[in-house]
Amino acid sequence: MKNNFLRFVLFLFTVTAFAQSNKVSVVSNEEGMKLVVNGKDFMINGMNWDYIPIGTNTVNANFWKKSDDVIKAALDTEMSLLKNMNVNVIRQYTGIPSKWIKYIYENYGIYTMLNHSFGRYGLTLDGVWTPVTIYSEPRTQEFLIAEMEQLVKDYKDTPGLLLYLLGNENNYGLFWAGAETEDFPDSDEEKKFIGEKRGRPMYKLMNEAAKKMKAMDTSHPVAICNGDVLFIDIVAEECKDVDIYGVNSYRGSSFTDMFEVVKQKLNKPIMFTEFGADAFNEIEKKKINFLKHIIW
Template sequence: MKNNILRLILFLLTTTVFSQSNKVSVVSNDKGMKLVVDGKDFMINGMNWDYFPIGTNYTYSLWKQSDDVIKAALDAEMSLLENMGVNTIRLYTGVQPKWIKYIYENYGIHTVLNHSFGRYGLTVNGKWIVNTEYRDKASQEVLMAEVTKMADEYKNTPGLLLFLLGNENNYGLFWAELKLKISQMKRRKRLK
């Protein structure tokens, strides 16, 4: 499992560095770490951004609307973000590469693309699994296939800064070993 995660991280870092028209790298030295874009230090002034018109809820997707609706929403919102000094937004998967490019070329705003990486469940072998079991080989294969497809789809997209895997995955995880240890500790305490 550890080797699979290390391979995934290496794959995504490599893909990130070479996937978009900007050269993006993380530089690490005795002074610490920094993000460098096209040879210049890059400080992210960013925010999570999504678009829900009044009267809609989480089921609404801007990216499933007509190009005219998407463009109007982006023009209204991105001009405000640009004026605020935002240079990076986090978007969830579902956005088409052309809109990442549009945001970057028209407003100079980079995108960090967020894949939930099983945070809210996962379909494995046709069955919905509410709590993703990251140790399960089939789950690992599904997740690797999804992020590989994502990396391929967004390859060479101008404005794509980084991929982000997971969304608060530390919340909602179920640690079987930890539960077992707690149960064992409670049982020992009762026996004393």
């Protein structure tokens, strides 16, 4: 009876410990910088993940509004595949109920990097859709800071939450409206103008958000997602309270001088939020037909 009681107490302790929110921090010492989760070094083996059933898109999928049975069946299928791939982190946009972050973590050991677009694709202010986010505008600043504070309130105690991620290459979005990627201006002067006029207020606001979020939640770091190293000098000046520099990088077969530039300019840990080669076949010198490759 005594042994059974001890086993029961140990089981309860284990379950309780696993259900608690995680302590995540960025540690910097003579060996360099690393992510530490619950006292153990942690290497992110992650991927961007979303669930969009056939016949729907990112706008109308409404996956998290489905019944619990539908969501659970989808997660069990997807997360078991990711676990077999040794994925330990998924990047998800806000909107996922906290109970499913917990479910994914407790059943598959996969953490969630919670991503808020931070006005990347426009905002609805006072009931009016604004396609281009003006980060220097007081209404926009108030709105985004309030959203970040609410985000922390809603998720900070969620088991399986790894960190908060602000934006998705928002620096690229300063040059155009919407999600479509277009050519950058050729003029360095024009880039510099955009960086100062629109970029600096954005990075300053991101840093302000990071400070407020970290004051509310001391257990989870705050990262930003930048498009490569564009405007990194402004990031260095304005984002001193951001913990991790996330980048979407499509340089091809090598990151070239990425690590050296980030080390020299920021001295912050770098996290690849997206990476790969673009839709161009360097060997054949022509654009890749992705549809053909997917079908065949």
